[in-house]
Amino acid sequence: MTRSTDTSWAEHALETLQAAGHRRGGARTAVVEALAGHDCAVTALDLDDELRRRRPPVGRASVYRALEQLEQLGLVQRIEVCRGTAGYERVDPAGHHHHHAICRDCGRMVPFENSSLERAIHEVSEGMSFEVTEHDVVLRGTCERCAN
Amino acid sequence: MTRSTDTSWAEHALETLQAAGHRRGGARTAVVEALAGHDCAVTALDLDDELRRRRPPVGRASVYRALEQLEQLGLVQRIEVCRGTAGYERVDPAGHHHHHAICRDCGRMVPFENSSLERAIHEVSEGMSFEVTEHDVVLRGTCERCAN
DNA sequence: GAGCATAATGAGAATGAATCTAGTTTGTGT
DNA sequence: ACACAAACTAGATTCATTCTCATTATGCTC
Ligand SMILES: [Zn+2]
Ligand SMILES: [Zn+2]
Ligand SMILES: [Zn+2]
Ligand SMILES: [Zn+2]
Numbered sequence: 539m540t541r542s543t544d545t546s547w548a549e550h551a552l553e554t555l556q557a558a559g560h561r562r563g564g565a566r567t568a569v570v571e572a573l574a575g576h577d578c579a580v581t582a583l584d585l586d587d588e589l590r591r592r593r594p595p596v597g598r599a600s601v602y603r604a605l606e607q608l609e610q611l612g613l614v615q616r617i618e619v620c621r622g623t624a625g626y627e628r629v630d631p632a633g634h635h636h637h638h639a640i641c642r643d644c645g646r647m648v649p650f651e652n653s654s655l656e657r658a659i660h661e662v663s664e665g666m667s668f669e670v671t672e673h674d675v676v677l678r679g680t681c682e683r684c685a686n
Numbered sequence: 687m688t689r690s691t692d693t694s695w696a697e698h699a700l701e702t703l704q705a706a707g708h709r710r711g712g713a714r715t716a717v718v719e720a721l722a723g724h725d726c727a728v729t730a731l732d733l734d735d736e737l738r739r740r741r742p743p744v745g746r747a748s749v750y751r752a753l754e755q756l757e758q759l760g761l762v763q764r765i766e767v768c769r770g771t772a773g774y775e776r777v778d779p780a781g782h783h784h785h786h787a788i789c790r791d792c793g794r795m796v797p798f799e800n801s802s803l804e805r806a807i808h809e810v811s812e813g814m815s816f817e818v819t820e821h822d823v824v825l826r827g828t829c830e831r832c833a834n
Numbered sequence: 835g836a837g838c839a840t841a842a843t844g845a846g847a848a849t850g851a852a853t854c855t856a857g858t859t860t861g862t863g864t
Numbered sequence: 865a866c867a868c869a870a871a872c873t874a875g876a877t878t879c880a881t882t883c884t885c886a887t888t889a890t891g892c893t894c
Contacts, residue, residue: 561890563842583880597844602881618766622852623880639816652810658803663825668787668796670827677811679818709861711871731851745873750852770881771851 547628548574551613558611565600568592570608578649579617579625579638617674620645637674641681648681695776696722699761706759713748716740718756726797727765727773727786765822768793785822789829796829 551570572585589596605626608614619625636649663670699718720733730749737744753774756762767773784797811818
């Protein structure tokens, strides 16, 4: 199972959209399918490039609109991938997820996951006046390639 | 000690700048002093508003330039405060710091700190091919005021 | 299947944070 | 005081993101 396209996520996403009262539309479906093909964060403009070529082409506004709706429904997570640009990545319905280390020099992004970190975050969230529904962790530094 | 202006941080910052080979200049000093007056993150444009009125006025470019230099030297930390805008806050030279919970509805930002979270992050950083020099944690959700 | 209300779409304009440019001023060593 | 580089300001520019609005497609009812 090395296929990078997560069909089950795509199905889940489309169902959730429908359940939320959305009609089905070609552009949004295309965005969902494109997201399903990426294991880690993609920028909106990357998706736009990817989808503009399709026939019929998907408009930029539709990409952003779809991403916003998906984020609202908790189907994708938005993270700041580099100064002033956001990356979007699909959210596993079971809650399984990773975080990122980002190289300050080359922008390379390496995902990681760690259960004691998740536990600590969960505990902090409990003891907060906020009702925390989401969290994000970013490590910044120099990747091995840029360190030499 | 309820004074919000942290004089010691300002002094430390100005010394570090000088040690890094920077001349002293009015605009940058003004930015340092303004930052010293804020306990938590401020946006560059807020600082700009605050400093534009001075005589002589500080230019927007100088604000951004100073913030970038300060960040480079580890004297301020940059965090995404809301969609597409960065906030900057001073970094305690002793390493003491906090993270933030941000309300999705009203944008309110509540700082918190937690040692087991820091410990977990430290451990993850150790086991990484990256050389991690900085980390950021953001909790998102609904604040008590917006929850009612 | 035709007709309707309304959601979805896409081209392009508008926004706004951040960066760049050019020309001027200021700081520092001699 | 002089020279030279760093620092400065105003304004133009870039670029991701959002908005507008005319057009098309969808789901529903008859
Ligand atoms: Zn990822
Ligand atoms: Zn996590
Ligand atoms: Zn803070
Ligand atoms: Zn921390």
